[in-house]
Amino acid sequence: MSWHSSIPADEVHAKGSVGVEVDGLRLALFSLDGEIHATGNICTHAFAILTEGHVENGCIECPLHQGLFDIRTGRAVGPPVTRDIATYDTRIEDGVVWIDTQPRAAASAGAAKGAGGAVADFRRMVIVGAGQAGAETARAARTHGFAGKVILLGEEEHPPYERPPLSKDMLLGRTTLTSAHIFQPGEIEDLDIELRLGTRVHCIDREARHVVLTGGETVPYDMLVLATGAAPRRILLPGSDEVHLHYLREVADSQTLGEVLSRSRGVAVIGGGFIGLELASAARSLGIEATLIEVQDRLLKRLLPEEPGEFLAWVARQNDVALHIGEAVQSVSAGGVTMADGTRIAADCIIVGIGAVPSDQLANGAALETAPGGGIVVNSRNQTSDPAIYAVGDVAVVRNEISGQQRRVESWQNARLSADRVARAIAGQEPVEQELPWFWSDLFGGTLQIVGDPRPDARVVRRDGEAPAFFCLDEANRVTACIDFGDASLLRAARGLIASAHPVDPAKLADPSTDLSTLEDNEMKMLPIEKRYVWPASGLDRVPDWVYTSNEIHEREIEKIFHGRTWNYVGLAAEVPDAGDFVRSFVGPTPVVMVRDHDGEINVFENRCAHRAAEFCRELRGNAEEFVCPYHQWSYDLKGNLAGVPFRRGVDGKGGMGPDFRPENHGVKKLKVTERNGAVFATFAQNMDSFEDYLGEEMLKDFDTVFSGRKLRVLGHYRHTLMGNWKLYPENLKDPYHATLLHTFLVTFGLLVAGNKSAMIVDPKGRHSTMASAKSEGATVSAENKAEMRAYRDGMVLSDPRLMDFYPEFDSPWSVTMQVVWPGLIVQREMNTLGVRQIVPNGPNEFTMIWTMFGYEDDDEEMTRHRLRQGNLMGPAGFLGLEDNEAMKFVQDGMLNSTGGAHLVALDPKVPAGTSDTLISEAAIRAMYKHWRQEMGL
């Protein structure tokens, strides 16, 4: 034994991990669950300091190659490391850590928990709220293989139970609480769930990653799940402090109400929602007079279309419920309810069911994003604005990451499904496709069921089977929801119709003699595109392969994007200085001609003869007075007007065009053109926004840095094909993560190191972007950053460093900007080498890139040469450019011969999509696909 003192224990606890030098040894101290552990600090795989790495799950991850060592045992648990690190005994004396520098004996096999040396999971999942959603999260986490700690905190003293029986059978005393329990006897122990009832959480400390209980106790978490539910919306009425108004949320409410009902003669229910209807139904089944009051002009106005709402009202009346619809309550008293018009409703029990308010106080206190109408905003995986915190059940407001729409659902199914989503996320399982929304309510001896999404304003078709059903249709006559009153076969058929999303004939749907299953068979042969190309359930952090490989998707991109509301770069004004100068160019894949006419205007029109579609302009560039199609000599002027049709009148009075032929109706298709400081753009769209609005203020600034109005001088072109989908190119320039990892050159010669000032800026719509960095002036790379960059090599120098010179000539904080102008233009400003890159897709798996490199007319010869020399960085033989081209080809290769996978673009979850302040981010790629999906309707 050889004990040596080191540093204060508090310092280790505060930092989590600290490197120390003791007795000539480099040792690592770790704080884990309040204990201090000591290990060697040099990785057994390659030279790296372990304490510069990341501690997770009881393991230290080497910063260099992500090898893993178990901190407690030193065991090498994750490749590429195979040899264990030494561990040392520690003890604390007077607050100082003492270390025995004699290493412990090697860890014995099986010291780590779990079979086969598998690493134990030290993560703690804490669930706040032990209702159905919370309890199901705990159970599903185990089902999906989560092996860490599960702590379930509930405020009520009862073990978790389901709420639907509270307003139904339990209220009537037909069932007991025990039968509503979520966990079977012994299940909590079997699942190893720590259930703490009667426990109220005071606040969440996100920094410290723990929750504080009302007693002051802290409960640390790695993942926190908020299942705090919702509370009944309270009503304030004259007299409400003199009489007991009943609300229903918890089992105690149900028990009290059950007792009161058994003694009541008349019940007044305020609120005509499902809870109100169920309570009125329960009262009627006890033979009690029931009155239902709804201030809106019909029942369930916020939830259902009019027809099923009216039908429900009819059912209620049939069951002798007195309905007061469209009437407000003035006051309440022990004798009952007084309506606004003075009518008195006698009741010895008044129940209020006017909705619920999400219990989001804890989330608000922790500054998590909440919705304006209450509730915690989550993504499609139920993750809140803090990636370590999830929300499930009634309190969660799911934001659609494409449309931005927010939606909160209170249902038994939603509690279960949201719990499952979170459990899968925490257990590292892929999300699954979600079931159709489903809801049920037991009313007046029958069961109402709803599948799909019934919007109150939807068109409705009623169909009478064993019981009536109401089908909701969208504008295209597709079934979106079904409200069914007891015919299970109609409900089943509705599920099929909703899933197929194929238009149906409303008359046939309504006709009880139509067999709905044949309707599906006959009319659903071809699924619409959005049903065949379904985005992964995980959301924007995945991009499915079909985005890059499908021909159908590619054709839709031409229609929706390149021929849609986009400005497409076609060339530089400097390429066509004089009248008649033309360039053969493209808009997306579509051939066009850019030509200057005698008025000095630049025109862009399709390079496709109006007669037989021949691509008539064949030269890459040139000067012409007119364009003549070589096939039949149809000629067009410089504006694209049809000027001459040979033998239009025929020969000898025979043949030729008919008398109705008007040449002015047969010019080539002309595009709308705009020019911004020498760059020319065209669009197929009508009434397109101005280019300035299209780019937006922030993007326009970067664009104008290069296109400032200084006259351009074209230096030449590169043209290359790339064996990949065209979108990989803008993605590559929205992927700052790759820059220091792929481009060894940048790092080796100090052009870009992780410490450089840099930014990845995305326009508000997610389509345009600028990747920017500022050249460091002799900056040294910190050891920490260096360790992360595999690419870094000391001591390599350029023989001719002029390549790296940067002559400041722009009013910009950045020395490099790579700007994507959606969809097909990249503006390159790599120090002093300037150029534009135009993307021309050739089908889903290949595109052509046309580069035009330029300087300015007022450059002197040395500046021109400098731009040419610096051009060695870019292009298909550029030190950086060739690597990008190769990497993108590899990506396409990886997809072409595999089946139906998806890309993972999950870096930086704190920024769902958009501008991020870190380069270790894929938020800009997610933003691009958010926009793409909106444009594509997918």
Next chain:
Amino acid sequence: MNDLKHGFTAISARDTREARRDARLEIEEFNAEYCAVLDDGDLMDWPAFFTEDAFYTITSRENWDGNLPVGLVYCEGLGMIKDRALAIAKTSMFGPRYLRHYMTNTRVMGIEEDGTILAGNNYMLVEVRAELPEGRLHQAGRMIDKFRRQDDGRLLLSSRIAIYDTLLVPNALVLPV
């Protein structure tokens, strides 16, 4: 320059038919060695074919015909040629491939008074990749060269301009031509 239709026109006293024939043979040997280094040798040896002040560029016929100076590769001086060799050999990531260079139709178009030889050839670059085992023509074009005789008698390139007709570069050009 000479014009084949109208026979031989000397540009200096030393520019004789015999001298051109000798020079052509010497250049063919030079180019064979040059190709061998690029195809099967060490890229770091490639700069040794150039003079200290050499100019080297690869450009498209589109640019050449339009008097546009941009090059896929653009090296002013031996330093930049060495830097390209270093960058490609030591830092660049690209997929494995076999490249084979062919230089034919060697022409000597004149010999200047100081012995500088003005020459040219046609060239082809064939690329084979594992996923493209049948290979493909990567570039076809011509070169315009200037060779300068060194004190030790060797010829070195003082200028090589490669002009490719193959308008589209397939994916990437990783090695020089």
